[in-house]
Structure formats: structure tokens, C-alpha cells
Amino acid sequence: MNNLFKELIDLLNKEFEKFHLDESVQLNLSKMPEFDMQINNLVKHNKADFFNNLQKNIIEVINSTNFFQPVEETELGFLNLVFNHNVLIKQITNKKSDFVNDNSQKIIFDYGGPNIGKPLHVGHMRTLNIGRSLYNIHSFIGNDVISDIHLGDWGMPIAQIITYLENESINTDSLDSSQLEIIYPKASEQYKSNNEFKVRAQEINKLLNNNDSELLELWRAIKNISIKNLEENFSLLNHSFDYWLGESDVNELIPEMIESLYKNKKIIEDSGALISAENTDPKILITKSDGSYLYITTDLATVLYRQNNIGYDKSYYIVDNRQSLHFQQLFDSIKFFEFNNLHHEHISYGTLNDSDGNPFRTRDGGTKPLSELFEETYEYIKNINNDLEDSAIKQLANSVLTFSDLITNRKTDYKFDLEKFTSVNGKTGIYVQYAQVRARKLQQNIVQQKNKFETLVLSEIDKRLLSQLFMFGHFLEQSFSLNEPHHLANYLYDISNSFNQFYEYEKLTEIEDSDHISSKVYLINLFLTTSKNVMFCLGMRPVEKM
RNA sequence: GGCCUCGUAGCUCAGGGGAUAGAGCACAGGUUUCCUAAACCUGGUGUCGCAGGUUCGAAUCCUGCCGAGGCCGCCA
Numbered sequence: 336m337n338n339l340f341k342e343l344i345d346l347l348n349k350e351f352e353k354f355h356l357d358e359s360v361q362l363n364l365s366k367m368p369e370f371d372m373q374i375n376n377l378v379k380h381n382k383a384d385f386f387n388n389l390q391k392n393i394i395e396v397i398n399s400t401n402f403f404q405p406v407e408e409t410e411l412g413f414l415n416l417v418f419n420h421n422v423l424i425k426q427i428t429n430k431k432s433d434f435v436n437d438n439s440q441k442i443i444f445d446y447g448g449p450n451i452g453k454p455l456h457v458g459h460m461r462t463l464n465i466g467r468s469l470y471n472i473h474s475f476i477g478n479d480v481i482s483d484i485h486l487g488d489w490g491m492p493i494a495q496i497i498t499y500l501e502n503e504s505i506n507t508d509s510l511d512s513s514q515l516e517i518i519y520p521k522a523s524e525q526y527k528s529n530n531e532f533k534v535r536a537q538e539i540n541k542l543l544n545n546n547d548s549e550l551l552e553l554w555r556a557i558k559n560i561s562i563k564n565l566e567e568n569f570s571l572l573n574h575s576f577d578y579w580l581g582e583s584d585v586n587e588l589i590p591e592m593i594e595s596l597y598k599n600k601k602i603i604e605d606s607g608a609l610i611s612a613e614n615t616d617p618k619i620l621i622t623k624s625d626g627s628y629l630y631i632t633t634d635l636a637t638v639l640y641r642q643n644n645i646g647y648d649k650s651y652y653i654v655d656n657r658q659s660l661h662f663q664q665l666f667d668s669i670k671f672f673e674f675n676n677l678h679h680e681h682i683s684y685g686t687l688n689d690s691d692g693n694p695f696r697t698r699d700g701g702t703k704p705l706s707e708l709f710e711e712t713y714e715y716i717k718n719i720n721n722d723l724e725d726s727a728i729k730q731l732a733n734s735v736l737t738f739s740d741l742i743t744n745r746k747t748d749y750k751f752d753l754e755k756f757t758s759v760n761g762k763t764g765i766y767v768q769y770a771q772v773r774a775r776k777l778q779q780n781i782v783q784q785k786n787k788f789e790t791l792v793l794s795e796i797d798k799r800l801l802s803q804l805f806m807f808g809h810f811l812e813q814s815f816s817l818n819e820p821h822h823l824a825n826y827l828y829d830i831s832n833s834f835n836q837f838y839e840y841e842k843l844t845e846i847e848d849s850d851h852i853s854s855k856v857y858l859i860n861l862f863l864t865t866s867k868n869v870m871f872c873l874g875m876r877p878v879e880k881m
Numbered sequence: 882g883g884c885c886u887c888g889u890a891g892c893u894c895a896g897g898g899g900a901u902a903g904a905g906c907a908c909a910g911g912u913u914u915c916c917u918a919a920a921c922c923u924g925g926u927g928u929c930g931c932a933g934g935u936u937c938g939a940a941u942c943c944u945g946c947c948g949a950g951g952c953c954g955c956c957a
Contacts, residue, residue: 366899366900366901366902366903367900367901373899373900375898375899375900378899378900378937378938379898379899379936379937379938381937382937411899411900413899413900447957448957450957487957489957490956490957491956491957492956492957523956526956537955582957605954606954606955607955608954608955610954616883616884616953617883617884617953617954618954619954620954620955621954622955623954623955624954624955625955627955629954629955629956629957630956630957633957656885656886656951656952657951657952658952658957659885659886659951659952660884660885660952660953661952661957663885683886685886685887686950686951719919720917720919742894742895742905743893743894743895744894744895746886746887747886747887747894748886748887748950749893749894750893752893755893755905755906758906758919759918759919759920760905760906760919760920761904761905761906762894762904762905762906763905765919766919766920768919769917769919769920770920772916773916773920774916775916776915776916777915777916780915780916781915821895822895825895825904828904828905829904835920835921836920836921836922838915838916838920838921839912839920839921839922840921842915843915844915845915881917881919
């Protein structure tokens with residue numbers, strides 16, 4: 336919420352307190368077109384004897400701010416509010432300063448993967464998009480944000496690759512990322528079908544856990560090849576990370592952690608393995624019976640690493656729905672093992688499928704690399720407008736991949752439909768970019784116009800756009816409090832749509848009244864600021880032309 | 882079998898105690914250029930899976946059932 340309205344809500348809450356009502360006033364958007372906002376808290380008290388006094392007080396407070404047209408008492412207690420545009424334009428800028436909060440929190444964003452050795456595939460896209468958006472949103476409202484890609488650079492997949500290289504006598508000097516990507520599926524297949532291979536891979540995994548120097552060297556070579564490839568991909572997709580830590584970085588913390596937990600009877604033996612002593616169903620397996628580590632082992636050690644070396648108030652794990660049990664067990668264990676009482680949250684998301692609703696596959700049935708999806712999107716846009724510069728097409732392609740990913744609630748599975756998502760009509764990255772480009776051109780053409788006016792002169796269409804622009808804070812709040820970027824994505828579509836209506840309704844060059852022109856110039860500027868900031872919050876970059 | 886999601890317009894999805902349940906697509910017709918028409922305008926749709934319950938008020942909360950998907954100790 337805009338800080339302006341937050342202060343109002345605080346004042347209103349105090350009025351409720353006077354009547355011993357412990358509730359927070361909900362200043363919501365109105366569903367009725369003739370109003371901007373509404374307060375429904377009063378309705379449930381409309382049979383109480385204090386109702387009239389409460390309503391009177393509430394209305395008095397609201398009217399004293401002048402943010403809205405004078406509010407009328409109602410019989411039922413539905414308070415309908417209409418913005419006082421003349422007052423609010425002096426207070427609302429939609430810049431970061433409107434929203435920055437006083438109690439900044441330090442938040443770690445854990446991207447839970449990807450694994451080295453495996454190509455960055457389509458399944459990784461949501462983690463990247465949702466993570467970047469939430470990171471930007473929290474940064475925008477003044478939180479101290481830290482991203483950690485948290486590479487899957489440890490454990491069985493690596494052991495499988497090394498086993499494969501060993502069997503085939505492949506030297507890492509001649510290895511590049513594309514070969515590595517072919518090797519992993521083969522290694523994984525052998526691990527499942529060939530028992531000798533499986534035994535050796537498990538042995539290698541344990542040796543790695545015990546820091547076998549020769550294997551570590553091999554591992555490091557594989558990791559470097561993989562990181563180089565990841566960096567190229569991320570650069571193309573405009574992603575970056577503060578930390579490139581991985582599961583391997585906490586390996587040395589684990590023996591001590593296990594020992595301490597065992598000594599304090601927090602973990603116990605069970606069929607040779609170590610499990611949490613907490614009474615849970617299912618049991619939480621902490622190490623395997625051969626002593627080697629699991630996903631949860633490294634995640635637990637990572638918590639210790641972070642609280643000791645980075646420090647944080649909140650930790651968000653942006654990982655798909657299917658791993659919810661893992662995170663439930665992890666969060667349970669952090670408390671049960673008495674590591675800390677900090678806030679940990681699984682930011683889960685649904686599966687990305689192809690336009691038929693099936694899992695994304697390449698033509699030969701393999702996992703589809705993310706770079707391939709980017710290429711297809713790039714080509715599609717290029718075919719629509721062949722005159723565009725390469726950099727603009729890339730930005731548009733990224734807009735499509737980002738916006739279409741964020742427009743749906745993250746928890747919902749959705750279908751990626753290239754034709755639909757690259758269309759200029761509908762809720763697409765292309766549409767919102769186009770509106771912004773139009774505004775940008777108008778701004779350039781009317782640069783000589785002063786952005787000052789004696790009185791605000793607005794048509795109905797102008798008012799609707801302005802009201803919507805004043806609501807940025809509402810959608811921002813929804814997005815960061817629920818960690819759901821789709822509220823802002825939909826908002827970006829709505830203001831873009833309103834801007835296009837505004838654009839078509841009256842031609843700037845045909846208006847004679849100078850206050851009306853200046854009012855419109857003001858609106859264009861506010862729209863551009865807002866659109867740019869929402870795009871930042873979503874992880875998109877505005878294009879200059881298209 | 883146990884646990885977790887989900888079921889809303891022809892399709893894809895918002896809305897998750899508040900007033901007459903919304904948007905995009907698709908379909909039909911119309912409007913040209915301050916700016917690429919890559920736009921705008923006008924058209925109408927719903928047993929909110931089913932049945933109970935809680936409430937002044939339920940698509941929303943609770944219970945049961947039906948249906949879809951996911952997860953369930955030595956993968957990550």
C-alpha cells in the first residue's frame with residue numbers, strides 16, 4: 336500500500352480501537368465503476384448500538400484527509416470512496432519513495448538449483464522469473480535482498496556423471512557443456528538399469544562427501560564447464576545472482592552438524608540410516624545408511640551457513656509444488672533441531688506445460704532446454720517485425736517469457752502457448768510494451784509542453800486512468816505480502832489498456848485548452864513512471880521502440 | 882492407504898467472507914494514422930464439481946462425496 340493510505344488506515348484503526356474492535360481497516364478497491372475504493376469493515380457492526388457513532392468518526396477521519404470526495408453516511412455501512420484527484424496528484428508519484436518501508440528486512444531468495452551437468456531446461460523458467468520478480472519487488476519497497484542460485488552441484492547426479500566419464504574414459508579437458516548435457520541422461524539411465532554402475536556411483540558420492548582430492552578435481556572441472564554455460568544462459572535471459580553458492584559449499588559443515596545432533600539426541604539410528612528424533616509421519620531421513628548425505632542434509636547445513644555467514648530475517652525457497660513435503664520437513668527440522676526461529680517459506684509454483692497441456696519435451700522426447708524456448712520466441716517475434724534491432728527483439732522475447740509466466744497465479748499449472756503469448760492483443764508482454772512505447776513517443780513529441788497547470792482538467796477517460804495509476808500501491812502490497820507477482824502483472828495490463836483508451840480517445844494535438852494539455856502530459860508522465868516501475872517489479876525491461 | 886493442490890463462461894485463467902461473480906482469447910460488426918491498425922469501440926454468455934453446515938451475508942470458511950494432478954526414508 337502507498338504510505339499515504341497506510342497512514343490513513345492507521346488513523347482509522349485507532350477509531351475502531353475506541354470501540355474495542357480489534358480489526359484492521361480494509362481499504363479495498365471498489366468493484367463498482369462509479370467508485371474508486373471501499374471500506375466494508377463497518378457492515379458487520381451495523382446492528383450494534385455504537386454503529387452510528389463509529390461510522391460518523393470514520394467518515395470524519397476520511398474527510399479530514401481530503402484524499403477522497405466527501406464521504407456520505409450509509410444505512411448499511413458500505414463506505415464508497417471517490418478519489419480527490421486534485422489533492423492526490425500532489426502526493427502520489429508512484430516512485431520508490433512512495434512505498435519504502437521503515438522496518439527493512441533482510442531476505443534471502445534461494446533458487447533451489449539448477450543442477451550442474453544438466454542443461455538449463457524449461458522447468459527452470461518459473462523459478463527464475465518468480466524469483467527475480469519477488470527479489471525486485473522486495474528491493475523496490477526497501478527490503479535488503481540477497482539472491483543465491485544455490486547450485487545443485489553435489490550429490491548423486493554428479494556422482495553419476497563422474498562414474499560415466501570414468502567408464503568411458505572421457506577426459507574433462509576435451510569436454511564442453513553440450514557434451515555434458517548429453518552425458519547426464521545417459522548416466523542417469525545407466526544408474527537405474529546397471530547395478531555395477533549404481534554401486535560405483537554411490538561409492539563415488541561417498542568419496543566426494545569425504546573430500547577425495549582426485550575426484551574433487553574432476554568435480555571442479557565439470558562444475559566450471561557447467562557454470563560457464565549457465566552464465567551465458569542467464570545473460571541472455573537477464574538474470575543475475577548475488578551468490579553462486581551451492582550444495583558443495585556446506586559439505587564441510589555437515590560432519591560437525593551430524594555429530595552435534597546425534598549427541599543431543601535430535602537424530603537417531605533407524606535401519607542404519609540417521610533420522611530425525613521428532614515424531615513425524617513420514618519419518619525424516621537425515622543421512623543414508625552408508626553415511627552419505629541427502630538433499631535435506633545439505634539444506635540444513637545451508638541454514639547454518641546462512642545464519643552464521645550472511646544473516647537474515649526471512650528465507651524464501653522458490654521451488655516447485657512437488658517439493659512441498661521436503662520443505663515441510665526442512666522447516667520442521669530447523670525448529671526441532673533448534674537452529675533458529677527465523678521465517679522460512681516455500682514459495683511454491685505449478686508446472687509449466689506445453690500448449691497441449693503436456694510436459695515440455697523436445698522432438699526426440701528429451702527435456703527441452705530453456706535456450707531453445709527463447710530462440711523460438713525470438714524467431715516468432717522477428718517474423719512479425721523483421722525491421723527490429725536484435726537487442727529489441729531479445730528484450731521483447733524476454734518480456735514474453737517473463738510476463739506470460741507471471742500473469743497466472745504461481746501456484747497454478749499453466750500452458751505455454753507461443754502464438755497466444757506473442758500476440759499484441761490480450762494480456763501479453765507485447766501489449767504492455769506497446770502501450771509504454773506509445774507513451775514514450777508522445778512524451779518525446781510534446782517535450783516542449785509544460786507539465787504545469789492551474790487546475791486539473793480531465794475527461795472521464797483521463798480520470799479512470801489516473802484513478803488506476805493511484806492504485807499501484809494496492810497491487811504492490813498484494814504482490815509482496817503474498818509473494819504473488821501476478822497481481823502486478825494484471826495491473827500492468829489494466830493500466831496499459833486504460834492508457835491505450837486514453838490515447839485513442841482524444842488527440843493531444845487537437846486539444847486547445849492549455850490546462851487540459853498539461854493535465855494530459857502529467858498523466859502520460861505518471862503512466863510511464865508507473866509502467867516502468869511495475870516492469871521493474873516483474874523483471875521486465877521497457878523497450879524504446881517496437 | 883495417508884498427506885497436499887485444484888475443480889469458476891466454449892477455451893485460458895482472475896476473484897479466496899461483502900453489494901449485480903470478472904478479464905483475456907475465440908466469434909460478429911464497426912473506427913485508420915499526435916503513435917506502426919502490433920491499437921480502439923460495440924455486442925453475451927455461468928447449476929462457481931455435488932450435497933450439507935457456519936454466517937446478517939458463502940464462489941470464498943467447515944464437513945462429506947465425486948473428479949483431476951502431485952507427494953509419500955536411502956534421487957534432487
